[in-house]
Amino acid sequence: MGNTKTNTKNKKMILETITLLAESKITGSLSLGLAGLGAGIGIGLVGLGASQATGRNPGAAGKILTISIVAMALAEAIAIYGLILAFGEAGQ
Numbered sequence: 001m002g003n004t005k006t007n008t009k010n011k012k013m014i015l016e017t018i019t020l021l022a023e024s025k026i027t028g029s030l031s032l033g034l035a036g037l038g039a040g041i042g043i044g045l046v047g048l049g050a051s052q053a054t055g056r057n058p059g060a061a062g063k064i065l066t067i068s069i070v071a072m073a074l075a076e077a078i079a080i081y082g083l084i085l086a087f088g089e090a091g092q
Contacts, residue, residue: 028086035082042075 050068054061 032082032086035079039075039079043072046071
């Protein structure tokens with residue numbers, strides 16, 4: 001029984017936080033920050049995977065580099081979408 005009350009309380013708190021953020025003027029900065037965080041984590045994971053793959057198979061370094069550059073560009077696109085969203089929200 002106590003767990004259900006805790007879940008309900010947490011859901012209510014999350015809903016209030018989302019409502020507060022939606023009404024505030026910091027949504028552009030928040031979206032840009034989260035997009036940058038996601039892109040940074042994505043690029044870091046791609047670099048980690050590429051370095052591990054090159055270490056395991058040095059002969060495939062060229063193919064690994066090509067694939068990792070494409071993956072890093074896709075991860076960086078998330079940050080660009082966040083920037084566009086932030087500018088769009090700042091203009092309102």
